[in-house]
Amino acid sequence: MKKVIIIGGGIAGLAAAHVLSDFCPEILIIERDELPATSETRPGTPQAYHPHHLTPRGRMILEQLFPGLNHELLENGAASSLGKDIRFYYPFGELILPEPGNDAACSRPFLEWHIRQRVLSNKRIQVLDATTVTDLIIDQEQNKICGISAISGNTAIEINADMVVVATGFHSRLGDWLNRLGYTIPEPELLTTNLGYSTRHYSAPSALTVPWNLLHIENQEQPEVPTCVVSIMEDNILEIILGNIGGMYPPTDAEGFELALALLDNPALNDLLQQVTPLEAPRGYRIKDVTFRHYEKMASWPDGLMAIGDAFCTFDPIHGTGMTIAVMQAEMLQKTLQHTGVLSPSFGKDFMQAAAKIVEPAWWMNAVADTGHPQVKHHYTAAQKGLQFAHVFIEQTLRFAVNFQQPALFGLVWLVRTSFLSPRELINLQMLEMLRKAGLAGPLDQLIQSGEVSDIQYWHHNLCPDIPDFGEELFIPREVLSKQ
Numbered sequence: 001m002k003k004v005i006i007i008g009g010g011i012a013g014l015a016a017a018h019v020l021s022d023f024c025p026e027i028l029i030i031e032r033d034e035l036p037a038t039s040e041t042r043p044g045t046p047q048a049y050h051p052h053h054l055t056p057r058g059r060m061i062l063e064q065l066f067p068g069l070n071h072e073l074l075e076n077g078a079a080s081s082l083g084k085d086i087r088f089y090y091p092f093g094e095l096i097l098p099e100p101g102n103d104a105a106c107s108r109p110f111l112e113w114h115i116r117q118r119v120l121s122n123k124r125i126q127v128l129d130a131t132t133v134t135d136l137i138i139d140q141e142q143n144k145i146c147g148i149s150a151i152s153g154n155t156a157i158e159i160n161a162d163m164v165v166v167a168t169g170f171h172s173r174l175g176d177w178l179n180r181l182g183y184t185i186p187e188p189e190l191l192t193t194n195l196g197y198s199t200r201h202y203s204a205p206s207a208l209t210v211p212w213n214l215l216h217i218e219n220q221e222q223p224e225v226p227t228c229v230v231s232i233m234e235d236n237i238l239e240i241i242l243g244n245i246g247g248m249y250p251p252t253d254a255e256g257f258e259l260a261l262a263l264l265d266n267p268a269l270n271d272l273l274q275q276v277t278p279l280e281a282p283r284g285y286r287i288k289d290v291t292f293r294h295y296e297k298m299a300s301w302p303d304g305l306m307a308i309g310d311a312f313c314t315f316d317p318i319h320g321t322g323m324t325i326a327v328m329q330a331e332m333l334q335k336t337l338q339h340t341g342v343l344s345p346s347f348g349k350d351f352m353q354a355a356a357k358i359v360e361p362a363w364w365m366n367a368v369a370d371t372g373h374p375q376v377k378h379h380y381t382a383a384q385k386g387l388q389f390a391h392v393f394i395e396q397t398l399r400f401a402v403n404f405q406q407p408a409l410f411g412l413v414w415l416v417r418t419s420f421l422s423p424r425e426l427i428n429l430q431m432l433e434m435l436r437k438a439g440l441a442g443p444l445d446q447l448i449q450s451g452e453v454s455d456i457q458y459w460h461h462n463l464c465p466d467i468p469d470f471g472e473e474l475f476i477p478r479e480v481l482s483k484q
Contacts, residue, residue: 001343002026005148005161007133009035011112011323012309013167014119015330018065020165021124022334023343028159029119030150034130039113039234049199049283052108052317053214053231055418057476058324059103061331066118073104073114079232081105084213088410089266091221093402095410099213106234108323128152136164136177138302144345145304162345165306167326172311175293183300189292189363189380193316193370196249196286197226200257202238202276210272217266223373226250227318228264230272238276243318246375252284290314292363296356303345306352308333313359319369321362324419329355361470362419368394369417386466389444389453393427396440404438420476424469429462 004024006013009031017027054062063070074080081099088095119125130153137147137158147160166174175185215230226242233239242250242260251257261269292313295301309326332354337343368390370376378384394413401410415421435441448455453466463469 001162001345003028003161004163004165004343005030005159006165006167007148008167008169008309008311009033009116009127009129010167010169010309011108011115012169012311012326012330013165014112014115015062015065015327016165016167016308016333017125018119018122019330019334019337020163020343021122023337023341024163025124027122027125028161029125029127030131030133030148030159031127031129032132035116035127036109036113039107039110049285052111052323053320054111055320055324057418057420058327061324061327062115065327065330065334066115069114069118070102070104073106073111073234074102076114077234078104078106078110079213079234081213085211086214087212087216087268088402089215089217089268090398090402091219092399095402095405095407096212097407097410105213105232107237107239110234131157133168136181136305138181143300143302145302161304163304163306163343163348165308166311167308169310170287170314172307174295174307174311181302183298183302186294186297187380188294190378191290191316191367191370192288192377192379193245193290193373194247194286194288194375195243195245195316195318196247196284197241197243197318198250198252198257198282198284199239199241200254200282201233201279202240203279204232204236204238204276206236208236208275210268212268215266215268215272217264217269219264224248225263226260228261228266228269230269237279238272245316245318245370246373248375249284249286252282254278254281257282287317290316290366292359294356296352301349301352304348306348306355308355312352312355313363315362315366316370319366319417321366321419325359325362328358328419332358357471357474361423361468361474364468364470365417365419365423386453386464386468389447389464390423390427390467392443392447393431393435396435396444397426397431400435400438400440419474421478422469422472422475423467424463425478427464427467429456429459429464 001024003026004020006017006029009029013029017029021027080102082102084099086097131150133148133150135149136145139146145164147158149158217228219225226244228242230240244250251260295307308329310322315321367378368387371387372391397413412426416423416426453464
């Protein structure tokens with residue numbers, strides 16, 4: 001294989017380009033935006049202004065793909081987590097988790113810019129920016145994608161390639177392109193969340209000293225009250241986000257935003273607001289649906305084509321999953337090609353099958369997290385059994401961890417939520433008995449009695465059959481995690 005085109009120059013596209021450059025001599029990234037010379041938000045990623053938190057697994061993989069990246073980010077102004085903690089506030093209590101390492105905390109544009117510099121220093125990789133791809137070019141006889149059509153400036157162009165990788169993000173048009181070529185797209189799995197969030201950036205004095213790296217303030221008992229997350233970024237800048245689902249959008253005007261913060265009445269937040277200065281007005285962002293497109297189920301998939309990242313499946317951004325899944329797929333791509341040693345045109349179909357397996361547990365956890373809100377609708381009935389039970393199970397486990405100050409148990413929940421461990425590591429009979437002894441299993445027993453999940457007599461090896469395992473190969477063994 002001589003040439004690969006990657007459509008999209010975000011995190012997913014950059015990671016794919018980096019991996020594929022070891023197996024193909026010519027990689028061309030085509031990006032719709034004119035790429036900025038500095039780490040600023042691109043027009044094509046308006047969501048980049050808002051928080052993008054890499055999960056620990058995402059950070060681990062990025063460091064493996066780009067050795068020394070964390071140190072480079074810290075050297076160039078990213079905030080350090082060294083000696084800090086993460087503070088979670090709920091109506092039923094609070095819990096402090098120490099940060100175990102020295103991780104860089106920064107904005108999405110800052111992270112993306114540093115990765116881009118690494119990627120474009122590779123002589124095998126070129127970029128064509130300010131260019132909009134309009135269609136895929138197909139060889140009908142061979143059922144193979146052989147290039148793209150695009151508009152660059154005011155000029156219509158066509159570029160041939162042996163493989164096209166679609167990494168076009170949240171608003172990908174891959175489905176439209178495939179439909180126009182005559183392919184039948186499976187029914188997508190859809191979560192209607194009507195998510196809205198509002199973010200404001202603040203300047204902090206260089207002398208600011210706070211013991212935490214992130215504040216998470218949540219009030220599940222009042223759905224109209226937005227969740228608030230405060231995090232420190234690069235160059236002494238803080239970001240505060242208010243987010244909610246179900247069409248209960250947080251304010252985007254300065255006065256309303258500050259009033260919403262005051263109504264949270266959180267001492268750590270109130271103390272911080274006395275020390276920082278707003279840089280600009282809040283910015284809002286709204287998303288109606290998130291979608292798992294299930295391209296892996298297509299009866300016919302053309303050779304010479306792959307999709308990665310949000311082009312395959314979009315997630316509720318408030319859970320911080322998207323970038324991690326993109327780099328997990330890039331890692332899987334690398335490991336597969338290192339094993340086979342060959343990037344063939346038919347590789348794309350196998351990749352889509354494997355990429356879907358990476359998506360499935362993260363998508364399921366996304367659905368579990370949002371299912372508790374009465375306004376969220378899951379348009380894929382086959383996948384709904386067990387979601388409500390899992391949602392309540394996780395919420396009651398969090399309540400137990402906070403009430404009894406059990407940071408290790410709280411950490412277990414987040415290891416499951418962030419694709420380190422299988423959901424069955426958390427949702428099992430042993431954990432249910434622990435909740436019963438603490439008087440917290442009442443809502444779960446009601447769901448079992450109502451038939452939302454199988455009766456306990458049908459649980460096998462203490463595991464509920466309605467909670468998927470997704471396969472051990474997707475997760476990190478506990479003994480390996482303990483050494484991280």
